Amino acid sequence: MSTESATGSGDAGITVTPDAADEAISLLEGESMDTDVAGLRLFVQQGGCAGLSYGMRFDNEPEDDDTVVEQHGLRVFVDPASINYIGGSTLAYEGGLQGAGFHVENPNATSSCGCGESFRT
Numbered sequence: 001m002s003t004e005s006a007t008g009s010g011d012a013g014i015t016v017t018p019d020a021a022d023e024a025i026s027l028l029e030g031e032s033m034d035t036d037v038a039g040l041r042l043f044v045q046q047g048g049c050a051g052l053s054y055g056m057r058f059d060n061e062p063e064d065d066d067t068v069v070e071q072h073g074l075r076v077f078v079d080p081a082s083i084n085y086i087g088g089s090t091l092a093y094e095g096g097l098q099g100a101g102f103h104v105e106n107p108n109a110t111s112s113c114g115c116g117e118s119f120r121t
Helices: 018-030 080-086
Strands: 002-004 039-046 052-059 067-071 074-078 090-094 101-105 118-120
Touching (some): 018 039, 018 074, 018 101, 039 080
Parallel strands (some): 002 067
Antiparallel strands (some): 052 118
16 A cells, blocks of 8 residues: 655645545544544546546545545545546535535546546546
8 A cells, every 4th residue: 555645646646635635524524434544535437428437435444555645634545546547636625506526636637528527538
């Protein structure tokens, strides 16, 4: 398992904005999960109108081969296959009446669908 600190993101890492970390930690705590061990899993799966789509879920702990990024008190777990597609990305959160939620700003995406939920590299 590789781990990155709050200051390093690098090409293979994920950057987490403070708002995204705060929201995810709040949701983790709402699920009574230990934020010192548990985290947000960010992954890529087949699907969506552009070919690949992002997925997120909470996990109690990372897998042995995960990249683990810890920023702003949030642990993010990314499997080896997904890191190839989303390494260097930023996980952000935007609130508001319309379109509130997490989104991935992916510099590896060569195109994306109109809704921004799927992409192609």
